[in-house]
Amino acid sequence: MSEPPVIQTRELTRYFGRKCAVQTLNLEVPRGCVFAFLGRNGSGKTTTIRMLLGMLAPTRGRATVLGCDSQALTPPVQARIGYLTEEHQLYAWMSLREAAAFQSAFYPGWNEKIFRGVIEHFGPRPEARVKDLSRGERAGLCLALTLAPDPELLILDDPALGLDPVARRTLVESMIYLTRRSDRTIFFSSHNLADVERVADYIAVLDHSVLRVCCPLESFRDNVREVRLGFTGPPPPLPHIPGLLQALRLERQLRVTCVHYNGATEKALKNLSPATMEILPLGLEDAFISYLGKQGEKSFILADTEVPS
Amino acid sequence: MALLALAVLTFLLTVSYRQYGAELQRGYGAVPPLGQAMTQAGFFCAIFGTVLGWLQIRAEKHRDLWAFLVHRPMTRTAILVSKSLAGLCLYTFGAGLPLLGFIILLWTPGHVAAPFEWAMTRPLSVMFLLGIVFYLAGMLVAVRQARWHGSRGLGFGLALVAAMGVFVGHEFWQTLLILTMTGGILLLAVWGGFESGGNYRNQSLPGKVGLTLACTAGTALLLLLFIGLSETLVPSSSGPSYSEYRFTTNGVVIKVIHHGVEPPKIVDLNGKPIINDKTGRLLTEGDLSPEENTPPARISPIFSPLDERSRPYSYLNPYRYYCPWQVAGKKIWYFTPDGSLVAYDIVTRRQTAILEAPAKLHKFSHGPGGFIPPSHSYDSRITAPWQLVASTKTLYLVDLEKRALKPIWSVPDDETIVGYWGYATIAGSLRALVVTRTVVKMLDLEGQEVWSVPYPPSFSAYAGISCLVLKPSGRFAVIFYPDPKADEGSGGNLPSRIEWITSGEGVTASTDLPPLPPAVQESPLLSLESLILPPALSAVAARWKPLQWPWNSACLLPAGLCAITGWWLGRRSSFSRKSQVGWAVFHLLFGFAGLLAFLGVQEWPAREECPGCKKLRVVDRAQCPHCGAGFPPPEKNGTEIFELSSAN
Numbered sequence: 001m002s003e004p005p006v007i008q009t010r011e012l013t014r015y016f017g018r019k020c021a022v023q024t025l026n027l028e029v030p031r032g033c034v035f036a037f038l039g040r041n042g043s044g045k046t047t048t049i050r051m052l053l054g055m056l057a058p059t060r061g062r063a064t065v066l067g068c069d070s071q072a073l074t075p076p077v078q079a080r081i082g083y084l085t086e087e088h089q090l091y092a093w094m095s096l097r098e099a100a101a102f103q104s105a106f107y108p109g110w111n112e113k114i115f116r117g118v119i120e121h122f123g124p125r126p127e128a129r130v131k132d133l134s135r136g137e138r139a140g141l142c143l144a145l146t147l148a149p150d151p152e153l154l155i156l157d158d159p160a161l162g163l164d165p166v167a168r169r170t171l172v173e174s175m176i177y178l179t180r181r182s183d184r185t186i187f188f189s190s191h192n193l194a195d196v197e198r199v200a201d202y203i204a205v206l207d208h209s210v211l212r213v214c215c216p217l218e219s220f221r222d223n224v225r226e227v228r229l230g231f232t233g234p235p236p237p238l239p240h241i242p243g244l245l246q247a248l249r250l251e252r253q254l255r256v257t258c259v260h261y262n263g264a265t266e267k268a269l270k271n272l273s274p275a276t277m278e279i280l281p282l283g284l285e286d287a288f289i290s291y292l293g294k295q296g297e298k299s300f301i302l303a304d305t306e307v308p309s
Numbered sequence: 310m311a312l313l314a315l316a317v318l319t320f321l322l323t324v325s326y327r328q329y330g331a332e333l334q335r336g337y338g339a340v341p342p343l344g345q346a347m348t349q350a351g352f353f354c355a356i357f358g359t360v361l362g363w364l365q366i367r368a369e370k371h372r373d374l375w376a377f378l379v380h381r382p383m384t385r386t387a388i389l390v391s392k393s394l395a396g397l398c399l400y401t402f403g404a405g406l407p408l409l410g411f412i413i414l415l416w417t418p419g420h421v422a423a424p425f426e427w428a429m430t431r432p433l434s435v436m437f438l439l440g441i442v443f444y445l446a447g448m449l450v451a452v453r454q455a456r457w458h459g460s461r462g463l464g465f466g467l468a469l470v471a472a473m474g475v476f477v478g479h480e481f482w483q484t485l486l487i488l489t490m491t492g493g494i495l496l497l498a499v500w501g502g503f504e505s506g507g508n509y510r511n512q513s514l515p516g517k518v519g520l521t522l523a524c525t526a527g528t529a530l531l532l533l534l535f536i537g538l539s540e541t542l543v544p545s546s547s548g549p550s551y552s553e554y555r556f557t558t559n560g561v562v563i564k565v566i567h568h569g570v571e572p573p574k575i576v577d578l579n580g581k582p583i584i585n586d587k588t589g590r591l592l593t594e595g596d597l598s599p600e601e602n603t604p605p606a607r608i609s610p611i612f613s614p615l616d617e618r619s620r621p622y623s624y625l626n627p628y629r630y631y632c633p634w635q636v637a638g639k640k641i642w643y644f645t646p647d648g649s650l651v652a653y654d655i656v657t658r659r660q661t662a663i664l665e666a667p668a669k670l671h672k673f674s675h676g677p678g679g680f681i682p683p684s685h686s687y688d689s690r691i692t693a694p695w696q697l698v699a700s701t702k703t704l705y706l707v708d709l710e711k712r713a714l715k716p717i718w719s720v721p722d723d724e725t726i727v728g729y730w731g732y733a734t735i736a737g738s739l740r741a742l743v744v745t746r747t748v749v750k751m752l753d754l755e756g757q758e759v760w761s762v763p764y765p766p767s768f769s770a771y772a773g774i775s776c777l778v779l780k781p782s783g784r785f786a787v788i789f790y791p792d793p794k795a796d797e798g799s800g801g802n803l804p805s806r807i808e809w810i811t812s813g814e815g816v817t818a819s820t821d822l823p824p825l826p827p828a829v830q831e832s833p834l835l836s837l838e839s840l841i842l843p844p845a846l847s848a849v850a851a852r853w854k855p856l857q858w859p860w861n862s863a864c865l866l867p868a869g870l871c872a873i874t875g876w877w878l879g880r881r882s883s884f885s886r887k888s889q890v891g892w893a894v895f896h897l898l899f900g901f902a903g904l905l906a907f908l909g910v911q912e913w914p915a916r917e918e919c920p921g922c923k924k925l926r927v928v929d930r931a932q933c934p935h936c937g938a939g940f941p942p943p944e945k946n947g948t949e950i951f952e953l954s955s956a957n
Contacts, residue, residue: 011940015928018915023943055376057511059914059929060940071511079382085373106381210943215952223950243947259948291948 003031004067006153006185007052011061014047021047023209024061029187029202034175036196036217037189039206040292045189046086048206049157052187053083066153079107082151086158088142092131096124096141100148107149115148121170135162143171156188160195168195175199193285207292217284224287225261227269229254230276239268245290257282257290310364314357314403321349322411326420333422333655342421343627346411347432354404354440355472359465361403362447365396366503370451375506389503396444404440408433418660422641422653429630431481438488442471445495449523452499454507460909464498464520466527467491481624491526498523510912517910521895524909525843529902532841551828555597560779560786560809562822565594578822632682634698637709648679650698652709664712666700683730696754697741701725704743706754717756720745728774742776749774749787760810762787770795770803783812788822801827843899844868864900871904872896878907882914883927883934 007029014022022044029035039045050056052063054073063070068077090099096119104110122140124133133141139162146154154175160168172195175186190196196203196217203220205213213220224245229235235254238247243259254274258265261279269277282290329342369375379385412430415421446468455461474487501516502508509517550568557563563583566574575592576582583592622629632644640652640661652662666680680698698707698714704726706715718741720726728744740759741752751759765771773790787810791803804821811817844864875896879889896903914929921938932939 015915024940053380055506057508060931075382075384078380083380085376087373089371089373089377212948213950215950219952220950245948259950
């Protein structure tokens with residue numbers, strides 16, 4: 001990467017009381033990409049985003065956004081950042097027209113065409129008040145207000161929350177459209193992995209406040225594999241496997257999900273003398289669930305599961 | 310909400326005006342309509358301001374709506390200024406318009422049966438400004454990220470202090486100063502809180518100072534409330550100790566010594582207990598007549614030019630601006646600042662008559678001519694001399710029916726009348742007591758001298774006079790009291806002077822009454838009060854409630870303990886040296902109140918064990934303060950996938 005990253009964090013940490021919400025986060029988001037920021041509920045995604053935008057002060061460490069300290073974002077830098085919040089909150093008493101007029105007054109680069117284009121997808125009436133909009137319509141309005149200033153960096157906190165499939169598809173298409181320009185970057189968090197799979201170039205995964213993954217999407221999928229071992233009888237005990245995520249024992253089968261599948265892993269599994277051995281790639285959702293699920297956690301109830309200590 | 314406020318305040322002021330009208334019709338005389346209106350306006354502006362300020366911030370209490378507000382290309386200061394301007398416009402609409410309308414009503418002839426001075430609008434304008442202080446307090450309460458049962462409401466304390474200051478301040482400029490200071494502190498606190506999203510830690514220093522001072526005012530008020538409640542709940546085994554002079558009806562001076570709740574002792578000027586001639590036992594308060602049991606009525610001559618500033622009332626007191634003289638039939642007579650007497654009709658509420666002295670006094674200047682009001686007294690036993698009125702040179706008999714003045718006595722060219730009052734003799738006839746800079750005279754209504762005594766040499770040092778009508782008839786006593794400021798300047802050593810006079814003989818005796826010791830309050834809760842009060846507040850409170858040793862210095866010990874506690878907590882949380890010293894000074898000044906505020910505003914960082922030295926270290930410092938070790942990276946579990954250049 002020759003250009004500096006649009007977002008960079010160094011040892012970024014945040015405590016709430018004694019609970020560590022974000023622990024020593026070192027992250028770089030390259031310019032011109034779609035960067036998905038994933039994690040389970042309570043893993044620290046929204047906290048991180050709020051620190052990046054100066055809404056929350058870090059306990060330790062620092063972050064820069066578009067080259068500016070996140071705790072001292074200047075108005076010109078803020079004009080280049082679009083931020084869509086999780087719950088799509090707006091002033092309930094405003095009408096669509098008033099909300100647009102309010103927001104456009106602050107952004108010289110306001111693009112009315114983009115605003116109308118997004119709004120028409122979601123269909124609310126211009127004179128409708130925010131409090132009378134459905135959740136999807138409100139989300140659409142928030143998205144339109146965020147995109148219309150034509151920002152260089154989009155930070156979206158679970159933008160598809162509460163959207164129906166059609167609205168979600170519209171959102172995804174908007175994101176794809178935006179990133180046609182190479183100087184645009186999207187940093188978003190989401191629980192909808194199908195959408196992430198469609199648009200993301202990179203992903204980062206927070207696991208209990210710690211960053212465990214930061215790589216291209218393809219690398220994540222390639223690194224998380226399921227190996228199915230077939231046996232003629234009950235499967236033998238599983239030895240220590242580096243990078244083991246889950247192991248599911250069935251009557252005559254052992255399904256092992258692991259990271260960094262390599263020669264050593266293959267050799268360890270072949271030593272079990274399976275009758276059959278099949279390596280399967282996982283979709284993003286399966287890989288994600290396997291990755292963030294607790295080791296040994298049963299995804300569904302079948303035969304007993306044994307996990308080596 | 311502003312419309313509702315406009316309606317409510319207009320209603321309240323209308324009620325107040327109607328009440329004034331009703332009392333006027335009942336013949337209650339010169340009842341200024343400002344008094345009740347001021348009280349109503351004060352409460353209303355405080356409540357409206359608080360609610361408005363609170364709502365303005367709480368409207369964005371949802372963190373995502375707050376983010377929508379502040380994430381835009383303008384500084385948070387600009388956003389706050391915009392919000393505040395909008396809020397103040399609403400406040401001015403809701404509170405200012407009705408008050409302005411009320412003032413216009415008072416100013417317009419035919420609505421109030423009294424002269425109008427623009428200075429009368431000061432109390433209402435102060436209430437309006439006080440509402441702005443409460444507005445800022447409301448914003449501060451809403452903006453802070455704190456629990457309600459914790460320190461969130463503490464910032465409101467400073468607004469309450471401002472309210473108390475408004476009523477304590479005697480002059481308008483003093484109140485403006487108090488409002489400016491408290492408003493300025495609250496503004497800093499609000500600004501700092503808005504900038505940091507309600508957190509203390511990452512505020513700028515001015516914001517932190519403002520917030521800390523505001524919260525300290527709140528904790529100090531809580532402590533005072535605690536002390537006050539304790540005093541009411543715990544019966545006091547002793548009350549104040551003080552002495553006072555009293556006079557018998559035949560002019561004997563006695564000293565009454567009060568000591569707590571014990572029965573007072575009555576002694577003579579040599580300290581010897583007095584025996585009741587009738588019972589043979591020690592004289593008690595019960596043996597004295599009601600007249601003797603009450604200190605003599607004191608009047609004060611006027612020494613300065615006749616304008617509203619020379620009147621002894623606080624600027625909040627309507628009688629500072631209204632100088633009513635008497636109610637005659639359906640007319641109320643007032644003194645005006647330019648030395649005239651004007652009459653207002655109770656029914657039409659318009660000026661119907663004016664009585665001017667031969668040469669008028671110009672406003673704010675000395676000189677002969679205009680009428681001066683009778684000397685003021687707070688004692689209802691003194692009756693106003695309705696038939697008498699004086700200029701600085703001449704005493705007149707007044708006939709209001711004929712609008713006629715009859716001069717009955719004048720001073721030489723080099724003399725000035727500074728005060729006059731009326732006294733009824735035992736036989737029931739009216740006498741005029743006239744005071745100049747050199748002499749005190751009693752005259753009959755023909756202007757004939759009944760008696761005359763010289764004024765004490767240091768005229769300006771003796772600003773108060775009592776005149777006692779003694780038994781048998783023809784005997785009087787005049788007491789000259791030292792001016793409080795002059796007395797303070799001489800260390801409280803100025804004696805009161807008493808002269809006994811007999812008609813036809815002049816002064817028959819005189820003596821100087823030694824100054825009495827100041828009152829001392831002794832209470833079992835005194836120790837608690839003196840320990841808990843902040844040293845800075847104790848120093849101020851000593852002016853009104855002086856304490857004896859050791860209680861006047863007792864607050865220093867707990868202040869020291871608070872400073873030590875604060876130092877220990879700061880050290881535990883790795884405060885910088887500068888911060889430690891600042892807080893130590895703060896605790897020494899503000900004691901318990903300061904420590905509570907300190908605990909309320911601080912956001913204490915968590916502490917974890919350092920992997921290097923195994924000691925507890927705060928998590929908000931990159932290096933351990935003990936061994937300098939940094940924080941280790943998160944423990945790897947073998948499942949990490951990093952393929953970007955600077956990841957962990």
